[in-house]
Structures are given as C-alpha cells and as structure tokens.
Amino acid sequence: xxxxxxxxxxxxxxxxxxxxxxxxxxxxxxxxxxxxxxxxxxxxxxxxxxxxxxxxxxxxxxxxxxxxxxxxxxxxxxxxxxxxxxxxxxxxxxxxxxxxxxxxxxxxxxxxx
Amino acid sequence: xxxxxxxxxxxxxxxxxxxxxxxxxxxxxxxxxxxxxxxxxxxxxxxxxxxxxxxxxxxxxxxxxxxxxxxxxxxxxxxxxxxxxxxxxxxxxxxxxxxxxxxxxxxxxxxxxxxxx
Numbered sequence: 001x002x003x004x005x006x007x008x009x010x011x012x013x014x015x016x017x018x019x020x021x022x023x024x025x026x027x028x029x030x031x032x033x034x035x036x037x038x039x040x041x042x043x044x045x046x047x048x049x050x051x052x053x054x055x056x057x058x059x060x061x062x063x064x065x066x067x068x069x070x071x072x073x074x075x076x077x078x079x080x081x082x083x084x085x086x087x088x089x090x091x092x093x094x095x096x097x098x099x100x101x102x103x104x105x106x107x108x109x110x111x112x113x
Numbered sequence: 114x115x116x117x118x119x120x121x122x123x124x125x126x127x128x129x130x131x132x133x134x135x136x137x138x139x140x141x142x143x144x145x146x147x148x149x150x151x152x153x154x155x156x157x158x159x160x161x162x163x164x165x166x167x168x169x170x171x172x173x174x175x176x177x178x179x180x181x182x183x184x185x186x187x188x189x190x191x192x193x194x195x196x197x198x199x200x201x202x203x204x205x206x207x208x209x210x211x212x213x214x215x216x217x218x219x220x221x222x223x224x225x226x227x228x229x230x
Binding site: 004040041042043044045048058088090092101102103104105106107 | 117122155156157158159160163204206217218219220221222223
C-alpha cells in the first residue's frame with residue numbers, strides 16, 4: 001500500500017543530543033513537508049521540499065535541519081540548538097506543489113529527557 | 114498576516130446529535146484556499162475538503178457539510194447524526210500558496226470532538 005512512513009513512533013533524546021526523524025513515502029510525490037504539533041496547538045511548518053536537493057525554511061526552522069537526497073526520503077534532524085524540541089512531528093507529502101491533498105504520516109513523538 | 118481561529122477547543126456530544134465546528138480566517142489575499150483535516154487518535158491527518166475563495170457554494174458529502182461565507186470569513190463544518198467514529202481533532206487550515214496547494218498551510222489550533230454513545 002502506498003503511503004508515508006515515519007519512524008520511530010516514539011523517540012527519547014537527552015538534552016544536548018541531535019536526533020534524526022525518518023520520513024519515507026512511496027507515493028512518488030514531489031513535495032514533502034515537516035510540521036510540528038504541540039498540545040492544544042495547530043501544526044506549524046518547519047521545512048518543506050518541492051524537488052530533490054532543494055528545500056525551504058518554514059515558519060519555525062530554527063534548530064532544525066533537513067536533507068532531500070532522494071525523492072522518497074525527507075529526514076528531519078532536531079539539533080541541540082532547538083530550545084524546546086519535545087513535540088509531535090508530522091511529515092506530509094503532495095504530488096506536486098499546488099496539489100489539493102496532502103498525505104500525512106502517523107507522526108513521531110519526541111521527548112527530551 | 115494570515116490566521117485561522119477555531120474558537121471551540123473541545124466539544125462533546127451524544128451520538129446522533131448534529132455538531133458544527135467553527136472556523137474563522139484572516140487573509141489579505143484575494144485568492145486563497147481553505148481546508149479541513151481530521152486527526153484521529155492514531156495521529157495522522159486525513160484530508161476532508163478544499164475550497165477556493167471563488168467558490169462559495171456549500172458542499173455536502175454524506176453526513177459532512179461545509180458552509181463557506183466570505184462575508185464573515187468563515188468556513189464552518191457540520192457533522193449530521195454524529196457517530197462515535199467521528200471522535201477526533203479537526204483542523205481548519207488556510208493556504209498561503211497562490212496555487213492552492215497544501216504547502217505553507219496555516220492551521221487553526223484544532224477542535225477536539227468527542228462523540229459519546
């Protein structure tokens with residue numbers, strides 16, 4: 001079945017450590033996105049990529065980094081510079097920029113301990 | 114600046130009741146797109162509908178209906194004869210992209226709907 005796979009589902013990190021969240025899609029979508037969701041909050045865009053080897057900052061990119069070396073993969077690294085990384089992270093993809101529907105993964109819940 | 118407000122944080126209803134989720138938006142763009150997404154307990158967001166700013170026709174899909182009113186900048190969502198499976202968090206969103214895609218979506222804070230048997 002086609003879809004977006006995020007791993008791991010739960011992730012614990014010690015303060016000061018970098019951690020990478022995985023996002024893989026087999027939908028042959030061009031565009032991919034990372035959102036952050038905090039309790040009682042909407043989703044906020046971290047980074048997005050419309051084509052391979054290109055990505056753009058979203059509204060809250062500070063403390064995060066991404067890469068897009070392959071069309072199907074868009075990993076997100078939460079660096080030690082991110083002051084409050086504990087959150088729920090959602091990856092999404094769309095067929096092209098301007099597509100109607102975004103498909104979302106099931107998310108990764110990151111907790112800093 | 115673009116903004117989406119969902120004033121209802123949580124709503125609780127009894128099965129078979131009708132329920133309306135409110136969404137008010139702010140934008141200076143003349144062309145924009147509005148979305149509703151459902152987030153069940155499993156976590157992923159499920160697309161429900163997209164509406165562009167030039168189409169104010171109301172839409173009905175089964176038990177779901179949407180009322181778009183530019184005059185009041187509202188895009189409300191009604192579930193008729195609610196069911197327990199409708200329990201989820203519902204997000205209204207506004208597209209910043211001129212082509213109406215889902216990129217750069219501005220989300221409201223969501224409304225948690227609980228449907229009790």
